[in-house]
Amino acid sequence: KQEVTQIPAALSVPEGENLVLNCSFTDSAIYNLQWFRQDPGKGLTSLLLIQSSQREQTSGRLNASLDKSSGRSTLYIAASQPGDSATYLCAVPNNDMRFGAGTRLTVKP
């Protein structure tokens, strides 16, 4: 059964830093990988979707990469801002979606 792990569980950085969030998965036979953002008590907002045939996907200050063979994806956030503070989750679809536990990011002004 697919298992998804996110490291670190929590991260605190000063404003302006570039940072990397990690996601690993055990079964490389995936269709795609999706990154979400969740604010406390709120719903999940889709950030990026990387298809299995793609290596990376970019949206503004966010860049997600995918290495199927090694079972890894990274989410790179450039020039972090306090408004980026949230929990970031990665998910791998199958009939049952598998989610990582998330990385709680705090960006300090």
Add this chain to the structure above:
Amino acid sequence: EAQVTQNPRYLITVTGKKLTVTCSQNMNHEYMSWYRQDPGLGLRQIYYSMNVEVTDKGDVPEGYKVSRKEKRNFPLILESPSPNQTSLYFCASRTTGGAGELFFGEGSRLTVL
């Protein structure tokens, strides 16, 4: 606007009083699913549906029922709620095949006293 709509958004109820959380999507998606999110446990899938009249259990189906009579709707039914079902619930949808983007509803916070 493409969206997944859940109702109610907030609900406080008592043990044993049947309730239904509705979920509707306007994107003509075949796949719909329900999750619960609890502190320290992350998102766990309750049930999913690949299409109309096709449903299957996720990781934590006990105490829940679902039905998929129409493509756009996928209600979650708690026949006899218990306090351990107090949680934040999310509905989501996407196209089948696994390659589609997953869209989430805004969540329903349920408290069972």
